[in-house]
Amino acid sequence: MTVYEVIKRPIITEKAVGKKDAENTLCFEVALAANKTEIRHAVETLFKVKVDDVRTSSFDGKLRRRGRFSGYRSDWKKAYVRLKAGEKIPEYAEL
Numbered sequence: 001m002t003v004y005e006v007i008k009r010p011i012i013t014e015k016a017v018g019k020k021d022a023e024n025t026l027c028f029e030v031a032l033a034a035n036k037t038e039i040r041h042a043v044e045t046l047f048k049v050k051v052d053d054v055r056t057s058s059f060d061g062k063l064r065r066r067g068r069f070s071g072y073r074s075d076w077k078k079a080y081v082r083l084k085a086g087e088k089i090p091e092y093a094e095l
Contacts (some may be wrong), residue, residue, distance in 0.1 A: 001031065001033070001034065001038060003030055003041070003045050003046055004043035005067075006030055006031055006034045006038050006041075006042040006073070007011060007028050007029075007030055007042050007043070007046065008028070008029045008030060008031065009028065009029050010026070010027065010028055010029075011027040011028060011029055011078065012089070013089070015028075015037045019080070020089060023082065024082060024083050024085070024087070025080050025081065025082045025083070025091065026043070026080070026081045026083070026089070026090070027078065027079070027080055027081075028043075028078070028079050028081065029076055029077070029078060029079075030056070030077050030078070030079045031077065032076070032077050032090065033060070033078075034077070036054040036056060036079075039054050039056070039079050040054050040081070041092045043081050047088045047090045049083050049084075049088070049089075050083065050084040050087055051081055051082070051083060051084070052083060052084045052085075053081075053082040054079060054080070054081050054082075055079070055080045055082075056077060056079045056080075057077070057078045057079075057080075058078075058079065059075065059076050059077070059078065060075055061073035061074050061075045061076070068076075070093060
């Protein structure tokens, strides 16, 4: 799996931007099959930073209805990546 398949997109929410500023932590949507080692390698390769810690959380897809039609959203996985002290945070979340 390439680094571009491991990291799907950054998550830019109020909570994620707050963690980025306060705790030196980045938040990404990642592939369901990706493990913590692959996520660490992908972030270090893409952003040229050193990773201190990786925490992951998996989410089940919700039931969504449109009138009489119903279906499920896809399952997805989120990763919180804490950078080592002194590392420069990539500025993808400028508002």
